[in-house]
Amino acid sequence: MENRSLVTIADHSKEKIMYLLRMAEEFEKHTNRKLLDGKVVATLFFEPSTRTRLSFETAANRLGARVIGFTDPKVTSSTKGETLKDTIMMVSNYADIIVMRHYLEGAARYASEVSPVPIINAGDGANQHPSQTMLDLYSIYKTQGTLENLHIHLVGDLKYGRTVHSLLMAMRHFNPTFHFIAPDELKMPDVYKEYCRKNHINYVEHKDFTADTIADADILYMTRVQKERFTDLMEYEKVKDLYLLKLSMLEKAKEKMRILHPLPRVNEIEYAIDDDPHAYYFEQAHNGLFARQALICDALGLTLDDVLNDRTIIE
Amino acid sequence: MKREELLVAALESGTVIDHIPSNKLFEVINLLHLEKMKSSITVGYNLKSNKMGHKSIIKIAGKFFSDEELNQLAVISPNVTLCIIRDYEVVEKKEVVLPDELKGIVRCANPKCITNNEPMKTDFHVVDNENGKVALRCHYCNKEVDLDNVKLV
Numbered sequence: 001m002e003n004r005s006l007v008t009i010a011d012h013s014k015e016k017i018m019y020l021l022r023m024a025e026e027f028e029k030h031t032n033r034k035l036l037d038g039k040v041v042a043t044l045f046f047e048p049s050t051r052t053r054l055s056f057e058t059a060a061n062r063l064g065a066r067v068i069g070f071t072d073p074k075v076t077s078s079t080k081g082e083t084l085k086d087t088i089m090m091v092s093n094y095a096d097i098i099v100m101r102h103y104l105e106g107a108a109r110y111a112s113e114v115s116p117v118p119i120i121n122a123g124d125g126a127n128q129h130p131s132q133t134m135l136d137l138y139s140i141y142k143t144q145g146t147l148e149n150l151h152i153h154l155v156g157d158l159k160y161g162r163t164v165h166s167l168l169m170a171m172r173h174f175n176p177t178f179h180f181i182a183p184d185e186l187k188m189p190d191v192y193k194e195y196c197r198k199n200h201i202n203y204v205e206h207k208d209f210t211a212d213t214i215a216d217a218d219i220l221y222m223t224r225v226q227k228e229r230f231t232d233l234m235e236y237e238k239v240k241d242l243y244l245l246k247l248s249m250l251e252k253a254k255e256k257m258r259i260l261h262p263l264p265r266v267n268e269i270e271y272a273i274d275d276d277p278h279a280y281y282f283e284q285a286h287n288g289l290f291a292r293q294a295l296i297c298d299a300l301g302l303t304l305d306d307v308l309n310d311r312t313i314i315e
Numbered sequence: 316m317k318r319e320e321l322l323v324a325a326l327e328s329g330t331v332i333d334h335i336p337s338n339k340l341f342e343v344i345n346l347l348h349l350e351k352m353k354s355s356i357t358v359g360y361n362l363k364s365n366k367m368g369h370k371s372i373i374k375i376a377g378k379f380f381s382d383e384e385l386n387q388l389a390v391i392s393p394n395v396t397l398c399i400i401r402d403y404e405v406v407e408k409k410e411v412v413l414p415d416e417l418k419g420i421v422r423c424a425n426p427k428c429i430t431n432n433e434p435m436k437t438d439f440h441v442v443d444n445e446n447g448k449v450a451l452r453c454h455y456c457n458k459e460v461d462l463d464n465v466k467l468v
Contacts, residue, residue, distance in 0.1 A: 084433050106429040106455025125427050127456055191459075 004299045005112035005119040009130040010166065014173035017137060017147075019304060023294035024138050024287070026307045031290070034312035036065035041296065042095035043069035044087070045122070047103040051263065051285070052122050052131070056099045059292035064312070068095060085114045092117045097300055100124075118299040126162055131295055132262060133166040135288040140219055142287065143258040143280060147174040151216050155181040155209060156223035156243050156268060158188040163262045164223060165192055168201070177202040179217070181209050183239035185230060209243050215252040220245070220278075222261045222268050247272045260284050324357055329376040331398040332388070337361050339392045340371040342467055346387055346420065347380070354378050382409075387420050389413040390451075390465055413449065413462075415441050421451060422466045428456040437468060 009017065041060040045053055048071065057067050073079065084102070088111050091098055100111055101122040108121030108128065123129040141147050152171065154164045158180055168178060178196070180188045180203060187205070196203050206213050214220055225243055230236040245259070247270055258280040261269060265281070273279050297307065335343055340360055349356055357374040364370035379399065388395055389411040399407040419436035430437045430453070438454035450459045 084429070085435070102429075103427070104429045104432055105425060105427050105458070106453065109455045110429045110433065110435060124429075125456070 003112060003118070004301055005108075005115070005121075006130055006295055006299055007108045007112050007119070007121050008128040008166075009133050010128070010169045012170070017170065017173065020134060020291075020294050020298060021138055021141050023297065023304050023307055024134070024290040026304070027290040027293040028287075030310075030313045031293070032062050032314040033310060034064035034314065035297065035302070035307070035310050036060065036063040036300070037312065039065040039097070039300065040095045041065045041067050041097050041099060042091050043067060043071075043099045043122075044091060045069070045071050045101045046073045046107075047101055047123075048072060049101050049123060052101060055285075055288045056120075056122060056131070056292050056296075059289050059296055060099075062289070063293055063296070065296075069099075084111060088115045088119075097296065099296075120295055120299055126160065129162055129166060131288065131292050132163050133170050134295060135284065135291040136163065136167050136221075136260060136262075137170060138291045139258070139260055139280065139284040139287045144218055144256065147171070147176075149175050149177075150218040151177045151179065152219045152221060153179040153181060153214055153217040154188075154221045154223070155245070156225050157186045157229065158182040158223070159186040160226070160229055161223045161262075164188075164221065167221065168192060169195065172199040172201055177204070179204050179206060179213070181206045181213060181243065183207070183225075183235075183242065185232075185235055185239070186225065209245075209249075211249045211252045214249065214257075216254070217257050218254065220253075220257060220259045222259060222265075222281075224264070224266055224268055243268060245269045245273060247276060250276060250278055253278060324374070325403060326357075326374045326376055326400045327403055328401045329354070329374065329378050330380060331400060332373045332375075333370070333396045333398065334364070334367060335371040335373065335395050336367065336392055337369050337371045340373075342391045343371075343373065343388060343395075346391065346467060347384065349373070349375065352378065383414070385409065386411050386414045387417070390417060390420060390462070391467070393462075413441055417441070417451065420467060421460070422468045423453045423456060423458065424460045424464070424466070425453065425456050425458040428453060428458065430455055 043053055043056055060067050092115050097118050099120045099122050102124045105125035105127040108124040112119040121128055121130055158164055222245055225240055227236055257278055259278050261281040263285055355376045359372040361369050395411060397409040398405045417439045421437055421439050423430045423437055439451040442450055442452045444450035444459055449462050452459045
């Protein structure tokens with residue numbers, strides 16, 4: 001059997017990405033269906049992530065699948081010393097597909113190699129989080145009408161933020177111009193700048209974060225600067241408030257520009273911005289539902305045609 | 316060279332692994348699992364070498380390795396020379412070539428990698444890193460390790 005698991009979207013072709021976005025679009029039009037009637041989806045969260053889990057479970061439930069799983073690794077046998085392989089083999093007896101979040105890097109790749117049923121990676125340590133990337137892409141596509149030739153400003157923690165790294169890699173097909181806005185301690189790692197050069201992705205680095213820096217942005221992708229990332233807390237105190245987005249900074253922004261944030265937010269986006277038309281982070285999270293419906297269906301072998309010709313839509 | 320060869324007994328047939336940097340000798344022994352072999356093995360440690368100052372050499376009687384087995388040596392000492400001996404004659408000289416993929420040989424340097432937490436084989440892809448040097452990239456966690464800093468499993 002062909003391995004339909006989703007471990008990373010870094011390897012996806014442009015066609016495959018556009019295909020999945022088309023599918024997500026259909027699920028946004030009609031979210032409630034019985035398309036997965038009779039299927040069982042397992043959600044195995046070896047590390048808690050309420051947001052991601054709820055989104056996946058809602059995606060499965062709204063397509064008529066049943067959901068089993070665990071939300072807290074403390075209650076599972078892995079605390080008794082069971083290997084990941086054994087857990088996966090056991091659960092694959094019960095479920096048609098496994099959505100897995102794990103604290104170890106590479107866990108999803110390994111699970112996909114030993115599992116007889118498809119695995120969807122819902123985050124493996126600092127490594128990959130493809131469903132987040134997919135919903136980011138869908139949000140960009142939906143708000144800009146295209147993924148091509150966009151100016152994308154990434155702000156905050158560009159060193160450890162896996163969402164910005166995955167987004168950067170997934171956008172390589174679409175001729176973007178990236179703007180990296182970060183303090184020295186958290187700047188984009190060389191390996192990703194090298195990736196940009198190899199893949200002919202334009203990028204500009206900025207230290208300042210002002211109305212002028214973001215004036216040409218189509219997408220402003222904010223991330224949280226996390227205190228625990230700093231070895232020198234003096235440095236943290238110096239930079240923590242430099243990368244906060246204030247309402248006044250949006251005066252020169254393009255009308256169609258949208259602000260994204262993987263959430264949770266702390267203080268990096270002023271609350272007054274929530275009511276501004278540029279704010280899009282809550283809709284972005286909502287888009288995760290449609291993106292994940294598409295990813296689950298694709299992993300189960302359903303095609304865009306199946307979705308287009310679906311007669312199980314609940315009006 | 317003549318004098319040096321006399322330091323280690325000649326081989327009737329088998330494999331000679333020469334020009335091993337002395338600090339890598341024990342890694343080579345581990346990598347080829349020589350400790351489990353029944354054939355006679357002669358090991359020369361810290362021998363004088365015109366080329367390298369000091370070197371080590373291993374002679375394994377009656378044993379011929381596959382290219383796959385020998386190419387693993389490229390990970391720890393890429394400049395070894397291999398001689399295949401039959402009837403006291405060198406019938407073939409080989410160099411080791413770093414394979415594209417290394418399974419179950421190298422340990423991942425990332426403590427949070429699944430391979431360091433699960434009873435499983437490691438898997439590395441040989442890639443060029445950003446400085447144009449050869450590096451190994453973990454198939455699972457995608458972290459890269461310089462060839463100079465590899466640790467064996």
